[in-house]
Amino acid sequence: MLRWIFFMSEQNIFWTNDPLEFVKQAKKSKEVLQAVVWKIETKDIPLRQEGETKIERREIVHLDLGGVKATCSDEEFSEHDFISLKGFVGHTVNVIVLDVIQGDSPDEFIVIVSRKKAETILAEEIKEKLQEGAVLKGTMSGYNVNNNTLFINIGGIDAFCYLEDWDYVRIPDIRDAGTIGEPVTVMVKKVLQDPFIIRVSRKDAMKDPWENASVDYKEGTSVLGVISNVDAKYGIFVKLKRGVIILATIPNKSGLPKPLPGQTVSGVIKTINEQERRGKMIITGYPHGVVKRANPGSYLYE
DSSP states (O other): OOOOEEEEBSSOEEEESOHHHHHHHHHHHTOOEEEEEEEEEEEEEEEEETTEEEEEEEEEEEEEETTEEEEEEGGGTOSSOOSOSGGGTTOEEEEEEEEEEEOSSTTOEEEEEEHHHHHHHHHHHHGGGOOTTOEEEEEEEEEETTTTEEEEEETTEEEEEEGGGTOSSOOSOGGGSOOTTOEEEEEEEEEEETTEEEEEESGGGSOOTTTTHHHHSOTTOEEEEEEEEEETTTEEEEEETTSOEEEEEOOGGGOOOOOOTTOEEEEEEEEEETTTTEEEEEEEEOTTOOOOOOOTTGGGGO
């Protein structure tokens, strides 16, 4: 019985009962295909360097090409150095077929692909759209903890974004900024041709939450918010509906317990300074109830 398989490339959609033959044709035409990463394998590989053989631990990416299994080395997966490629598992990526090698048996084939070369081909097609000030959609493709930069893939091109340009809210740890594969909208800040580098900003593509904040949150306004942070040194911070984060206090005579991050609170605006991007509010209650603190040792008595 013939088994028809749905196949997708960047340009076309196909139904075929012989996906391996389609993969071979894609190799000849250098067609960009879409594949799903289903496994990341770590291997010790002997490499010849400076006349000596050294063992290096490398990652091998396993992909599904419409029913055909394919592999990609970490060197052919991205221009950027990642601590690990495990975050790509489950994501769809663009690839081109480098080789189709006959295995030990007549029905066994090894398909070698490259994501890096596919991204280079796609990058040439989108370069014309990359003008400073353009707002484009992309996906988060990685980050570098050493220099606090995030990588955003825009139609095959990896642009970079400084952590300070990611959000209006300060993010202490870049690993909390987002997840690999997450769709994002960014504004092109700078385009350099030699070498080809693109700097983008997610923050500039967003509406500033402090714009007209003094109109929406006048002194004495009753508001609802969510605790974003409770700091032993700086105090309690509440995130209001439009994304504004302000300092909050609890009156000593209220009898209210200290809130926990994520807890909904009601309160009254005390001050709002739009220019200095700061404000204060007084917490008056917990409309969804008081969240009880977990007892770390409670499991000992269950």
